[in-house]
Amino acid sequence: MVSKHYPGRQKTSGIKIELFSEDDIREIDYATRDVLANYGVQVSDEEGLQVFKDAGCEVNFETKMVKIPSKLINMALAAAPKMFYLYGRDDEHTVPMIHSGPVYYTNFGTGIQMCDYLGDNKYKTRDSNEEDLANTAKIVDALPNLAVYSLAVSARNWAGVGAEDVHEMITSIKNTSKHFHHIDPVAENVEFYWEMLKAYYGGDEEMARNRPIMSMLVCPTSPLELSHNAAQVIMKGARLGIPVKVLSMAMAGGSSPIHLTGTLVTHNAEILSGLVLAQLANPGARVLYGSSTTTFDLRNGTAPVGSPELAVISAAVAKLGQYYGLPVFTAGM
Numbered sequence: 001m002v003s004k005h006y007p008g009r010q011k012t013s014g015i016k017i018e019l020f021s022e023d024d025i026r027e028i029d030y031a032t033r034d035v036l037a038n039y040g041v042q043v044s045d046e047e048g049l050q051v052f053k054d055a056g057c058e059v060n061f062e063t064k065m066v067k068i069p070s071k072l073i074n075m076a077l078a079a080a081p082k083m084f085y086l087y088g089r090d091d092e093h094t095v096p097m098i099h100s101g102p103v104y105y106t107n108f109g110t111g112i113q114m115c116d117y118l119g120d121n122k123y124k125t126r127d128s129n130e131e132d133l134a135n136t137a138k139i140v141d142a143l144p145n146l147a148v149y150s151l152a153v154s155a156r157n158w159a160g161v162g163a164e165d166v167h168e169m170i171t172s173i174k175n176t177s178k179h180f181h182h183i184d185p186v187a188e189n190v191e192f193y194w195e196m197l198k199a200y201y202g203g204d205e206e207m208a209r210n211r212p213i214m215s216m217l218v219c220p221t222s223p224l225e226l227s228h229n230a231a232q233v234i235m236k237g238a239r240l241g242i243p244v245k246v247l248s249m250a251m252a253g254g255s256s257p258i259h260l261t262g263t264l265v266t267h268n269a270e271i272l273s274g275l276v277l278a279q280l281a282n283p284g285a286r287v288l289y290g291s292s293t294t295t296f297d298l299r300n301g302t303a304p305v306g307s308p309e310l311a312v313i314s315a316a317v318a319k320l321g322q323y324y325g326l327p328v329f330t331a332g333m
Contacts (some may be wrong), residue, residue, distance in 0.1 A: 003272075006026070017110040017315050017330075018319075019312075019315055019316050019319055020111075020316070020319055022093060023249075025319060025320065025323050028261065028264055028268060028320065029268075029320075029323065031265045032154055032265050032268040032269045032272060033070045033073060035224075035265060035266075035269045036067070036068040036070075036073065036269050036272065036273065037066070037067055037068065037069055037070060038067065039068040039224075040058075040065045040066050040068065041065070041068070041207070041220075041224045041225065041226060041269065041270070041273040042063070042064050042065055042066075042194065042224060042226070043065075043066050043225075043226045043231055043277075044064055044226065044227050044228050044231070045226065045227070045228040045231035045232060047231070047232070047235065048226060048228075048232070048235065048277060049061055049064060049066065051235065051280050051281060052066045052276075052277070052280070054280075055072060055280050056069070056072065057069065057072065059196040062253055066273075068273060068276055069274075072276055073272055073276060075276075075279065076272075076275050076276040076278075076279035076280070077275070077285055077324055077325065077326075078148035079236075079279045079283040079285075080275060080278075080279060080285070080287055080325075080326060081284060081285075081286055082098070082099035082325050082326070082327070083096060083097065083098045083099060083101070084096075084243065084286040084327070085095055085097070085211075085326070086099060086147075086179040086181075086215060086243065087146055087179055087211045087212060088177055088178045088179050088213065089177040089178075090177065093147075093177050093178045095147045095148060095179060097286075097288065097327035098297060098327060099321075099322065099325050099326060099327055100322050101167065101199060101327070104147040104148070105145055105146050105147060105182065106140075106146055106147060106148040106149070106150045107136075107140055107146060107150050107152050108150050108183075108292075108331060109147065109150075109152075109183075109305075110150075110151045110152065110153060110183045110184055111128060111152065111153045111154070111155070112127065112128055112154050112156060113125055113126065113127055113128055114126055114127075114128045114129075114132050114153065117318075122322070124216070127156040127157075128153035128154055128155070128156055129155055129156055129242070130155040130157055130158065130167060130168075130171050131170065132153050132155075133151075133152065133153050133154070133155050133168060133171050133175075133240065134171050134174070134175045134263050135175075136152035136153055137149055137152070137171070137172050137174075137175035137176040137180075138175050138176070140152070140176060140178065140314050141176040141177055141178055141216060141271055143277050146213055147179075148176075148179045148180075148181050149172060149176040149178045149179070149180050149181065150174060150176055150180075150181040150183055150217075151168055151180075151181065151182055151183040154168065154184070155167050155168050155171060157194075160282075162188070162191060163189050163192065164185045165182070165184055165185060165189055165256065165266065166189050166192045166193070166196075168182070168184070169182055169192075169193055169196065169214065170196055170256070172214075173200070173213060173214065175319075179213060179214070180213060180214040180215075181214070181215050181217065181245070182214055182215070182216045182217065183215075183217045185216040185217070185218065185233050187229045187231075187233050188206045188231030188232075189230065189235065190216075190232070190236040190237065190240070191236075191244075193216075193242070194208070194213065194240050194242070196243070197212055197213065197214065197242070200213060202218065206213060208241075209240065209241035210241065212240075212241055212242050212243065214242065215243035215244065215245065215246055215286075215288075216233055216237050216242055216243070216244050216245070217244075217245045217290065218230040218233045218234060218244060218245070218247070218274070219246075219247050219249050219292075220246065220248055220250065220270035220271070220273070220274060222248060222249065222250040222251065222255035222256055222266065222267075222270065223255050223256055223266050224266065224269060224270060224273075225273060226273060226277065227271075227272075230246075230274070231277060233272040234246065234277050234278050234281070235261055235276050235277060235278070235281040237278070237285070237296075238277075238278040238279070238281040238282040238285035238287075239281055239282050239285075241275055241285075241286070243286035243287070243288065244274075244278060244286070244287055245284070245288035245290040246270075246271050246274035246275060246278075246287060246288070246290055246294070247288075247290030247291060247292055247329065248267040248271055248273075248290070248291055248293050249292045249293060249294075249303075250266055250267050250268045250270070250293045251293070251294060251295065251296035251303050252293075252294070252295040252296060252313075253295060253296040253298055254296030254303070255296070257294075260295075260309065260312065263313065264316055264317070264320070265314070267291065267293050267313075267317065268320055271290070271291075272291055274287070275289070278316060281333065287326065288328065288329045289317070289320070289321035289326040289327065289328045289329070290328075290329040290330070291308065291313065291314055291317040291328075291329070291331060292310075292330075292331040293308055293310070293313050293314075293317065294304065294309055294313065294331075295307055295309035295310070295313075295333070299306065305331060305332060306332070310331065310332050311332055314330035314331060314332055315330075317330050318330055
């Protein structure tokens with residue numbers, strides 16, 4: 001049983017924003033299905049293309065475009081679980097991800113530099129390293145209202161030396177008792193993550209599959225592409241039982257339509273294509289509907305994640321995830 005007293009499981013209540021009528025959200029759904037069925041998504045991975053082909057999708061192996069029929073989306077949504085757990089080392093640090101359920105918090109965004117305070121308003125900026133990663137994991141472990149530890153900084157001392165992402169995983173799970181969410185997984189190294197998960201359970205593959213203490217995040221490349229890395233991480237995670245968050249980082253006015261409704265359609269198509277791929281790889285695979293989509297600052301050429309548009313989009317995305325019956329992860333407050 002999961003402890004009912006774990007502070008990271010506190011609920012938020014009393015605030016409700018309804019951005020759509022039922023007709024509004026159905027229109028976005030229909031537009032998304034039209035995009036996927038008649039235009040499609042680019043899948044830059046040969047195995048992924050074949051998986052879609054075998055499922056009955058129209059696939060062009062030269063252009064790498066995949067057209068996904070509506071019935072396949074329905075199948076994937078029916079197979080995807082509405083509720084699953086993000087496991088910590090113990091029940092106290094295990095968090096349920098529930099469709100339309102309570103709200104939990106995590107740190108988010110992997111930094112590549114640290115700022116050391118030298119005193120007297122003086123600072124030194126340097127690349128982050130494995131020690132910094134361990135310290136951030138310990139800090140989050142001690143904060144009662146953060147339920148999950150997401151990779152906070154990169155172990156840049158391993159960049160170009162060894163498998164940086166693998167070192168980031170092992171350092172994280174060694175320094176937090178909470179569930180570890182790997183924001184920068186590398187497809188070719190997922191098998192190494194899996195071996196470490198099994199090692200944590202003394203080689204028990206069934207336990208590692210049923211109670212994985214880590215999950216992974218992948219981002220489609222906007223607009224409308226599943227890269228080789230994204231497709232492979234989705235399929236490998238699905239087959240090994242590691243939860244995967246498919247998270248779009250579209251930019252309205254940059255990599256997606258400037259109108260926010262159009263951006264929601266693009267965003268939705270990217271997430272649903274990843275969801276379908278996961279369920280084709282392994283029906284019942286645990287998938288989170290994710291978003292860090294924002295607007296594009298045309299003057300400065302940046303993606304402001306503190307903008308009002310991000311908050312509006314995140315609220316809209318949460319509603320879409322609820323409409324599809326999926327647990328949701330969104331960026332920002």
